[in-house]
Amino acid sequence: MTWFERAEAAERLGDWDTALALVSARAGCYVDADAHGNHLWHMDLLAAAGRFTELTELAHTDVHARRRLNRALQERGTDSALRGRAAAGDRGALYALLRLLCTTDRAPEAARAVRELAPDDAYALRLLTDLRSPSDGPA
Structure with missing residues (x-):
């Protein structure tokens, strides 16, 4: 059985x-296509394992x-963690927060987050508009 098959079985x-030991030993960001694929798999494994402390450190x-x-x-x-990351300047966290809030019928909270965290962020404003339904009311 190859290392890949063993890693898949462990996963x-x-x-x-x-799984993490097998994959991380062959992972490298932007080294080559295989190593990069393993790097992305490593990130997925950390998330699947719930190892958010490690993932946060790497982030x-x-x-x-x-x-x-x-x-x-x-x-x-986990909107509170996303909000905290967004408040610290992580725009990706802001966009994930907006998606979460809008898809769970909390568009007013999403609009408030944009006003408080990034009122001039054109992508956040567009995302908010795209994700809201007409019945959500004004931003």
Whole structure:
């Protein structure tokens, strides 16, 4: 069995330590296509394992960790963590927060977040407009 097959099997079983050890040993951001793919898989494994402390630490310097962390927080409905990251300047976290709030029928909260955190962010404003339904009322 190859390392890849062992890593996939460990992932299916939820054996995160094994899967992470196998994948991270072959991961490298922008090294080559295979290493980069393994790097992205490594980020996915950290999120699946719920290792948000590690993912958060990597997110300080790794754009892929930052994106995966924000997506995981959105998927888990963790609006307070996204808001905190957005308030600290992470625009990706802001956009994930807006998606979360709008898709869970909290458009007024999303509009308030834009006003408080990034009133001049054109993408946030457009995202807010695109995600809101006409019945949500004005921004």
